[in-house]
Amino acid sequence: MDSLSPSGWPCGCAGEERPVTDRIITGHTRIVGLLGGDVRFSLSLRLHNEAFTSLGLDWVYLPLPVKPHDPRSLAEAVRGMRAMGFVGANVTMPFKEAIIPLLDEITPAAQRIGAVNTVRIGKSGRLIGGNTDSVGFISDLSANEVSLTGRPVVILGAGGAARAVAFGLAERRCGPMLIANRTSQRADRLQAELATHFPSQKVTVTPWPLRADNLAPGALIVNCTPVGMRGVRTPTGADSPWPIRFTPDQVVVDLVYSPLVTPMLAAARADGARALTGLGMLVQQAALSFAWWTDEAPPVRQMRAALEEA
Ligand SMILES: NC(=O)c1ccc[n+]([C@@H]2O[C@H](COP(=O)([O-])OP(=O)(O)OC[C@H]3O[C@@H](n4cnc5c(N)ncnc54)[C@H](OP(=O)(O)O)[C@@H]3O)[C@@H](O)[C@H]2O)c1
Structure with a gap:
């Protein structure tokens, strides 16, 4: 070839x-x-x-x-x-x-x-x-000046990306963390592992249908599931993992970036919440991977521009 x-x-x-x-x-x-x-x-x-x-x-x-x-x-x-x-x-x-x-x-x-x-x-x-997901996620929040210390967080999902997000947030001393996953045992396992590494971090697991109940004000809500991704079908036909309206004090991040503005982010914006796409994390984690493979400084500006054109 x-x-x-x-x-x-x-x-x-x-x-x-x-x-x-x-x-x-x-x-x-x-x-x-x-x-x-x-x-x-x-x-x-x-x-x-x-x-x-x-x-x-x-x-x-x-x-x-x-x-x-x-x-x-x-x-x-x-x-x-x-x-x-x-x-x-x-x-x-x-x-x-x-x-x-x-x-x-x-x-x-x-x-x-x-x-x-x-x-x-x-x-x-x-x-x-x-x-590189964990540092990539936190770097993007820092670049967007999202304060984390003490902020309540809701993590939707308990797979690989959710683990990176949860550990990154706990390291940054976020506030109480709520984890909701379709399969509750997976969330329980993540909770237990967080407790080992961050004994003072409050972590609660909630059943998936109750994920939006009893939220503390000003929460950071992070979608770490593929719900909303192009080509992904859910049994109920829902294209957003968030079942209720957002409030303007919330910050919403969707790790899904295809489409760039997912139904969850569109709803967050419409409700006046701050909505961040998954592109920032994508660039940050990619830059770290690139540097690890090549031992070269990653051309971050060109990487971001390539995505904006895609
Ligand atoms: N922006 C970025 O840089 C970036 C980086 C990493 C990942 N991502 C995105 O994050 C998403 C998750 O990736 P991953 O690597 O963590 O995948 P993963 O390890 O396979 O985990 C998928 C998670 O989503 C849940 N899930 C799957 N289908 C669902 C549905 N229909 N309803 C509710 N929950 C569902 C799974 O729940 P169960 O445990 O019940 O199966 C699991 O918690 C993907 O869309 C990926 O593209 C983006």
Whole structure:
């Protein structure tokens, strides 16, 4: 293959008809990619490939879809990346927790969070798992001057992204934390792990149907589920995970970024709440992953511009 053509990519990739890179692939091109169940709509493809282009790096970032319901597929994919000399990968839904036992080493932060979103493969083939979601999320809140100390928070979801968000917020000494997840055992597990690492952090688990009950004023509400994402259908047909009106003192963050303004964010804006899209976190976590793989300073401005054009 001499170059990547638009027709070589699965249809529906970020940017739709536009190719995510027009660079020539050489025999020396270094390869990273995105491991996930459905990576067709991920903007990471555009983000990282634009970053490589802007720094003149002979690197490429590829979509690496893996069958989510076949437990062997992820292990085979990880072995394949090592065998083919990949430099690393991002990991997305639903594999951020499942990939951990397949790796040789986990950074202390990812170990504590219990989720890996970035893998680096050393020259010896050693696979190291890290987490850039947590710092990426908090950096975006800081960039948007959202004060966290003492602020009550509601976390919707208890998967890989929710874990990163919860640990990041607890580290920043947020106020009482409410976690609501469709599967309550998963939320209970996260609560227990937070209690081990942050004994003074108040964490309550609430059943999913009661997620909006008894909210403290001024809450930060973070959607860490895929509800609202393009192509995701819920059994009830709901396209927002938040069942009631918002209030103007609330700050609402939706990690889903496809579409950019999700039904939840549109409702938050209409009700006068502060609404932040998932793009800020996407850029921040990507910049950290980029630096970890390449040992280069990430071109953050170009990465953000690439997303705004996508
Ligand atoms: N903006 C960013 O940079 C960024 C970064 C990371 C993730 N994300 C987004 O965050 C979302 C979650 O990613 P993840 O890696 O945490 O996935 P994950 O580990 O698979 O977790 C998914 C979570 O969503 C819940 N969920 C799934 N379908 C649901 C439904 N129909 N109703 C209610 N809850 C539902 C799951 O509940 P159960 O436990 O009951 O299955 C679980 O808590 C994805 O949309 C992803 O794209 C964005």
